[in-house]
Amino acid sequence: MKPIFALQNLRKSHGERLLLNIDKLELQRGNTYLLLGENGVGKTTLLRIMAGLEAADGGQFQFDGQFVNSDTERAALAPNLIYVHQHSYLFYTNVAENIGYGLKLRGIPKTEREALVAAELVWAGITHLRDVPPNQLSGGEKQRVAMARARVLKPELLLLDEPTANLDDAAREQVVELIAHMRDANNCVIIATHDKELAEIPDAVKLKLEEGRVQG
Numbered sequence: 001m002k003p004i005f006a007l008q009n010l011r012k013s014h015g016e017r018l019l020l021n022i023d024k025l026e027l028q029r030g031n032t033y034l035l036l037g038e039n040g041v042g043k044t045t046l047l048r049i050m051a052g053l054e055a056a057d058g059g060q061f062q063f064d065g066q067f068v069n070s071d072t073e074r075a076a077l078a079p080n081l082i083y084v085h086q087h088s089y090l091f092y093t094n095v096a097e098n099i100g101y102g103l104k105l106r107g108i109p110k111t112e113r114e115a116l117v118a119a120e121l122v123w124a125g126i127t128h129l130r131d132v133p134p135n136q137l138s139g140g141e142k143q144r145v146a147m148a149r150a151r152v153l154k155p156e157l158l159l160l161d162e163p164t165a166n167l168d169d170a171a172r173e174q175v176v177e178l179i180a181h182m183r184d185a186n187n188c189v190i191i192a193t194h195d196k197e198l199a200e201i202p203d204a205v206k207l208k209l210e211e212g213r214v215q216g
């Protein structure tokens with residue numbers, strides 16, 4: 001099966017330190033991957049390079065079979081490839097507008113947009129927060145908004161960076177539940193995490209980053 005994302009010979013250094021040295025990595029549709037490894041090992045850097053938010057020193061990258069070797073080409077994959085940071089930036093409007101923003105950029109008409117946003121609010125369990133500005137949300141609520149905002153765009157590849165860090169048990173359970181339902185047969189989710197609970201997502205494939213390399 002053609003991978004949704006493939007990379008070969010990825011090299012990334014910071015000064016003298018060779019941080020990433022990955023000969024080959026292939027991600028398949030229909031899978032959830034957990035990117036594990038100690039603090040500072042390079043998980044965030046790897047996801048950011050994949051999303052084109054950071055340049056690599058070298059390497060070949062393919063998205064759905066098309067070469068996207070430059071960071072600019074990879075950044076242009078959005079919203080088909082979305083990186084969700086642990087503390088996603090939310091616009092100072094309200095929850096519904098944040099979730100609908102990407103749809104607006106895509107030129108989706110208002111009525112259709114409202115229906116899609118309403119469905120995401122239900123999915124994320126945040127219908128009661130529809131009109132609330134982001135600064136009045138808890139960390140767990142913000143994370144659910146960020147997940148809904150990404151999911152509404154139906155990305156084929158979703159990169160989640162520490163989605164459950166700094167959440168209390170109840171909020172974490174809700175977010176884990178959402179993540180377990182983000183994958184479908186056509187997309188792929190990769191999650192950088194230290195959270196053992198995420199390892200319980202059915203069929204999650206573990207990738208361990210160690211000394212710059214991915215151990216299967």
Ligand SMILES: Nc1ncnc2c1ncn2[C@@H]1O[C@H](COP(=O)(O)OP(=O)(O)OP(=O)(O)O)[C@@H](O)[C@H]1O
Nearest residue numbers: 014015019037038039040041042043044045046192
């Ligand atoms: N601009 C930079 N210059 C020098 N070193 C950097 C720079 N950016 C990141 N690093 C270093 O690269 C290493 C990898 O950082 P990264 O954030 O990718 O790790 P991580 O695996 O995501 O860690 P964590 O589990 O704590 O999130 C760290 O040691 C960090 O200090």
Ligand SMILES: [Mg+2]
Nearest residue numbers: 043044045192
């Ligand atoms: Mg990180």
